[in-house]
Amino acid sequence: MSELLLLPYSPWSEKARWALDFAGFEYAASPFTPMLGELPLRLRLRRLGSNASVPVLFTEGRAIGDSWNIAEFAARHGRGAALFPDGSREEVRAWNANSEALLATARSRLLRQTLGDREFLREAVPGPLRVLGPVADMLAAQGARFVMNKYEPAGFSIEGAERQLRTLYRTLQRALDGREHLVGDAFTYADIAMAVTLQFVTPVADEYLPLGPATRRAWSDPDLATEFADLVQWRDRIYAAYRR
């Protein structure tokens, strides 16, 4: 059985899962723990000297990293081909680039804003480690700082991030403009890539991606939710139609 190593609450993992699920490709999902899982994953990928990220799909004797590559793999299985319609691959790729920019900026902002949020950090501790009590809290705080340092770009600022998020969400608003799909008039990976970015505005319902209450609160941004309510509604419709 193929294995998908993932962070259950992460939009990058959700992109990979959604593409594989849509294709009807079967896999077993294994949770990854940031910081503690870094060295084992590097060893498993035989790339000791460079950072490792999830999702990673272990299948057919190889490891496929990056949600985009996993989605392209999904496109070669079952009904996955529909995610990348003929002649539209570059358009889909451009939307994925917007998705990556949005997710990376929103993650850095979230991590900066939650460094002192003990309830949020506690919910991030994997179940079996919670018995460690205060030690688990300390590990969670270190883990969050580890991920922040790993990904935060030089010169990052909360104000700059908010400007960039608004610019990218406005680009999405203009592209949709009453339409239901970003590329052509059918559901593609572009819709998946952009729908998951709304996780940082209003997390999707628990039936799709369950979150603890402190995590849901931390990921919610009431100002962006008001400004981009139409996008959140679009995301909810896309989930209801294609993520059953």
Ligand SMILES: N[C@@H](CCC(=O)N[C@@H](CS)C(=O)NCC(=O)O)C(=O)O
């Ligand atoms: N471009 C990559 C980005 C993957 C990525 O940023 N993964 C993060 C998700 S938060 C991760 O692995 N975080 C945990 C860690 O680095 O320890 C993809 O699309 O898969």
